[in-house]
Amino acid sequence: MARSCQFDRSLELAGVDRLGEVGADAAGDRAFNKARIVDAGDDHDRPSEALAGQLYCGRQPVEGRHLDVEEVEIGASCRRFGNRLFAEIALLIPLFFGVSVAIAFRLNGVFLSGYRLRHAYQRQLVELQEARRQIEASGRKLALFAERSPIAVLELDAQGVVHEVNHAAELLFGYAADELAGKSVKKIVLPKYQPDFDRDWTALIASRQPMAGVKVRNPRRDGLTVVCDWTVTPLVNPDGTVISVIAQGRDITAQLEAERMKKEFTATLSHELRTPLTSIIGSLQLINAGVLGDVPKDVAELTEVAERNGQRLLDLINDILDIEKIESGKLTLMPEVIRVDELVREAMLLNKGFGDRFHVRFEAQGELLTREVTADRKRLLQVMTNLLSNAAKFSPEGEVVGITTDEVSGLLRIGVHDKGSGIPEAFRARIFGRFNQADSTATRQKGGTGLGLAICKRLIEMMQGRIGFRDRDGGGTTFWFELPRHA
Amino acid sequence: MPDRPLQRISYVEDDEDIQRIVRMSLERVGKMTVDVVSDSMTAMARIASFKPDLVMLDWMMPRMDGPTLFRKMKQDPEAAKLPVVFITAKATQRDTDELMALGAAGMISKPFSPKDLPDQLRAIWGKLP
Numbered sequence: 107m108a109r110s111c112q113f114d115r116s117l118e119l120a121g122v123d124r125l126g127e128v129g130a131d132a133a134g135d136r137a138f139n140k141a142r143i144v145d146a147g148d149d150h151d152r153p154s155e156a157l158a159g160q161l162y163c164g165r166q167p168v169e170g171r172h173l174d175v176e177e178v179e180i181g182a183s184c185r186r187f188g189n190r191l192f193a194e195i196a197l198l199i200p201l202f203f204g205v206s207v208a209i210a211f212r213l214n215g216v217f218l219s220g221y222r223l224r225h226a227y228q229r230q231l232v233e234l235q236e237a238r239r240q241i242e243a244s245g246r247k248l249a250l251f252a253e254r255s256p257i258a259v260l261e262l263d264a265q266g267v268v269h270e271v272n273h274a275a276e277l278l279f280g281y282a283a284d285e286l287a288g289k290s291v292k293k294i295v296l297p298k299y300q301p302d303f304d305r306d307w308t309a310l311i312a313s314r315q316p317m318a319g320v321k322v323r324n325p326r327r328d329g330l331t332v333v334c335d336w337t338v339t340p341l342v343n344p345d346g347t348v349i350s351v352i353a354q355g356r357d358i359t360a361q362l363e364a365e366r367m368k369k370e371f372t373a374t375l376s377h378e379l380r381t382p383l384t385s386i387i388g389s390l391q392l393i394n395a396g397v398l399g400d401v402p403k404d405v406a407e408l409t410e411v412a413e414r415n416g417q418r419l420l421d422l423i424n425d426i427l428d429i430e431k432i433e434s435g436k437l438t439l440m441p442e443v444i445r446v447d448e449l450v451r452e453a454m455l456l457n458k459g460f461g462d463r464f465h466v467r468f469e470a471q472g473e474l475l476t477r478e479v480t481a482d483r484k485r486l487l488q489v490m491t492n493l494l495s496n497a498a499k500f501s502p503e504g505e506v507v508g509i510t511t512d513e514v515s516g517l518l519r520i521g522v523h524d525k526g527s528g529i530p531e532a533f534r535a536r537i538f539g540r541f542n543q544a545d546s547t548a549t550r551q552k553g554g555t556g557l558g559l560a561i562c563k564r565l566i567e568m569m570q571g572r573i574g575f576r577d578r579d580g581g582g583t584t585f586w587f588e589l590p591r592h593a
Numbered sequence: 594m595p596d597r598p599l600q601r602i603s604y605v606e607d608d609e610d611i612q613r614i615v616r617m618s619l620e621r622v623g624k625m626t627v628d629v630v631s632d633s634m635t636a637m638a639r640i641a642s643f644k645p646d647l648v649m650l651d652w653m654m655p656r657m658d659g660p661t662l663f664r665k666m667k668q669d670p671e672a673a674k675l676p677v678v679f680i681t682a683k684a685t686q687r688d689t690d691e692l693m694a695l696g697a698a699g700m701i702s703k704p705f706s707p708k709d710l711p712d713q714l715r716a717i718w719g720k721l722p
Contacts, residue, residue, distance in 0.1 A: 377653065380682040384704035385610040392614065395708045397621045420704060438686045 258334070258355040264311050264348040266291045278334075278357055280327030291353070294324045296331065310351070314342045321358070333359045372430055379423055387416040425557035429540065432564045439482040439568055443592050446511050446518055447474035449483070453490035454509065460495050465503040468494060471523070475511040478592040479518055481569045489565055489573075492558040493522040493585045500526035501582075517571075517588040525582040529575065537575070538563040562587070595646070599718040603645035605630045605662065606680075607654045614707050615649075615680075623711025633657040637665065640672060647698070647718060652681030660692060667695065676721055678714065680705065 252259045258275035262268055268291050271283040279286075279294050286293065295303045299322070310317060316339040323331045334355035341349045390413035393401060401409070431437040454468045461468050479486075497507040501524045508523040529537060540560045566573045571589040578584050602625055606612050612629045619625045628643040630636045633654045640648060648666070650659040657665075659679055666672035676698035679689075689700050699717035701710070 377682050380703055381608060381611070384682065385608075385614060387704050388611070388614040388618070388707045392617055392621075392707050395622070397617065397707075440686070 255354075258353075258357075260286075260291065260353045260355070262291055262351045262353060264340075264351065266307055266351075268293075269350065275355070278326070278332060278355070279324065294326075296323060296325050299323070310338060310340060311348055314340050314346070314348060316340065322355075324355070332357050333362055368430075372427065375423055376427055380420070383416060383420050383423070387413060387420060390416060422557075425561060428561050429557055429564075432561070432568070437568070439485060441480050441569075442483055443478050443480055444483055444486065445476055445478050446520065447476050449479075449486060449490065450474055450509050450511065450520065453487055453494060456487065457491055457494040457498070461498045461507070464498040464501070466498040466501045467506050468498075469506050469508055471508040471510050474509075475513060475518065477511075477513060477518055479589040480592045481571075481589055482565075485565050486569070489562045489587060490520070490522075492562050493587075496558065496585070497522050497524035497526070500524060502526075513591065514588075516591050518591050519586050519588045521584050521586040523578060523582060523584045525578075528577055528581065528583055538573070594719055595721055597646075599625065599646050599715050601626045601628075601643065601645040602647055602649060602714070603628050603630065603636075603640045603643050604649040605633055605636045605654070605659070606649075606651040607631055607633070608651070611651075611703075615710065618707035618710045619714075622708060623714070625711065633659070633662050636662055637669065637672065640666075640675070645675065647714065648675050648677045649701075649714075650677055650679050652679055660688070663692065663695070663697065676718070678717055 252261075252270070252272045255272055256274055258278045259270075259272040260268055260275055261270040268286045268289055271281075271286045275286075276283055281293075292300055292303060303322075306317075306320075316337070318337045320336040320338060321333060322336055323333050325331050335358045336356075337354045339352045339354075341352065343349055390409050392398060393409050394406065394413055428437070450470060451474075454470070457468060494507065494509075501507055505525040507525075508521075510521045510523070512519045512521070538559050540557060563573050566587045566589070569589055571587055573585070573587040575583055575585045602619055604612070604615055604619075604627055606615065606629065609631070612631070616627050616629055619627045628639065628645065630639045634656050650662060652659040654662075659681070663677055663679075666675065666677065677696075678699040678701060679692060679697055680701045680703060682703035693700070698721060701713055705713070
């Protein structure tokens with residue numbers, strides 16, 4: 107009679123549940139104790155509790171049907187098999203569960219890494235796209251800069267062959283870009299300068315260093331020439347090879363012409379205007395000095411007006427020439443060691459006539475220092491004359507203009523103190539500027555070019571000093587300058 | 594310092610107006626004797642015959658400018674001894690330095706004051722060895 111044992115699923119689960127508490131065998135036995143033996147030929151769902159109890163205890167049944175020896179052996183065999191199976195299953199289930207957990211854990215790790223990798227990849231992709239976009243934008247911007255640049259821009263290779271030409275270069279040299287592209291840049295170099303060009307180009311490629319301020323006379327298509335100021339920059343690979351050379355050329359033909367004209371104008375001012383003024387002022391001076399005898403009063407008045415205005419014109423010319431010389435760096439100073447007290451006395455003597463004209467007296471206040479400075483005597487006297495004449499012009503009649511000398515931490519300071527009405531607030535910031543006067547009516551009444559203080563400032567700064575002014579207590583202004591003391 | 598007062602001046606200048614003013618200044622204010630030479634090419638002969646105490650040269654003149662005439666004078670044994678003062682409206686500091694190094698006695702810039710010109714010349718005369 108064939109019989110089979112089977113676990114109720116709920117029992118199986120009960121056995122597993124308690125596995126941890128009592129061990130696999132004990133759990134198996136308890137489960138088996140509750141097992142149902144099902145007769146294959148009987149109703150499969152009906153439990154045979156009595157048979158199960160006999161099989162487990164090995165005793166004869168107390169009541170019900172009798173069991174023979176074969177049945178008992180089968181029962182024992184079933185019990186052993188059940189025990190073993192249960193033990194194996196009980197072992198396998200946690201193992202399976204553990205392996206599942208491990209696999210799940212590992213898979214989780216793999217999925218997480220995958221997710222991170224994907225995320226990083228996407229981020230990099232976005233960054234790459236952004237970088238590409240930026241590079242393209244920069245490229246477009248650069249191309250635009252070159253194309254719209256008002257100066258000529260040429261891209262050449264290391265052999266001097268033109269690759270790209272911008273619109274300004276087309277206009278400047280009169281060639282279309284196509285006519286220059288692929289040709290040697292020597293097309294825009296005068297034949298007589300080509301050997302020099304070859305030498306300079308070889309040096310440029312060898313040194314790989316940018317060159318600026320290279321002035322070249324370039325031929326145009328129409329046969330005229332233009333003078334260009336070139337900046338040439340080799341673009342070099344990390345391995346040192348020259349990829350290309352960017353040449354930027356600024357047309358300075360008009361600028362040079364303007365400089366030439368300015369120089370010519372300055373020379374004209376210097377000579378052609380001063381020569382007739384020499385005759386005009388000289389003649390008037392001789393008349394006004396009474397060298398030719400007395401002249402009628404009205405005539406004398408007019409000749410004085412003429413002389414004064416001639417002198418004003420001369421001052422203006424001299425000041426313009428001075429400013430021009432200073433600003434073009436052509437003024438050379440002749441430094442010598444000068445005693446400060448001697449300088450002040452000489453300046454007072456030189457300007458005495460000017461003071462008399464405005465009824466103002468120059469007076470040294472306090473003891474003058476006998477210390478020395480290294481400076482250009484003539485130019486320093488020019489500064490003193492400017493400050494003294496300004497002080498005289500703007501002081502009330504009968505006043506005294508004081509001159510002081512002081513030493514402050516190695517600097518010698520000369521101060522000229524007037525009793526004028528002070529410097530208007532609005533004028534203070536531009537007092538040392540060019541053609542600046544607080545009140546233009548003062549220019550007409552008292553003379554002066556409006557360049558005097560601008561010249562003084564530049565001269566004093568050329569002598570490593572500084573110049574300034576401050577209000578005086580009780581009215582008036584002090585103009586001062588400082589120079590380093592001669593060691 | 595020379596032992597006699599400055600009295601005789603040779604003046605080489607092409608501009609007639611300035612010639613007149615200088616002559617008036619030196620003669621009337623300075624009470625000196627002046628010989629004015631208009632053409633620098635004939636100046637050497639005129640200076641030799643006039644025998645001045647001091648020579649005044651204009652810088653810019655047609656045919657031969659002042660510095661060239663000065664160098665020519667330096668090659669002549671007699672003229673080389675004469676003190677030379679330049680009077681100019683156009684001279685750079687470098688030009689001035691060069692001529693002073695060659696032995697010019699002084700430099701007076703145009704426009705000069707005719708009232709002061711004789712005194713300026715006497716000051717230069719007084720500093721001569």
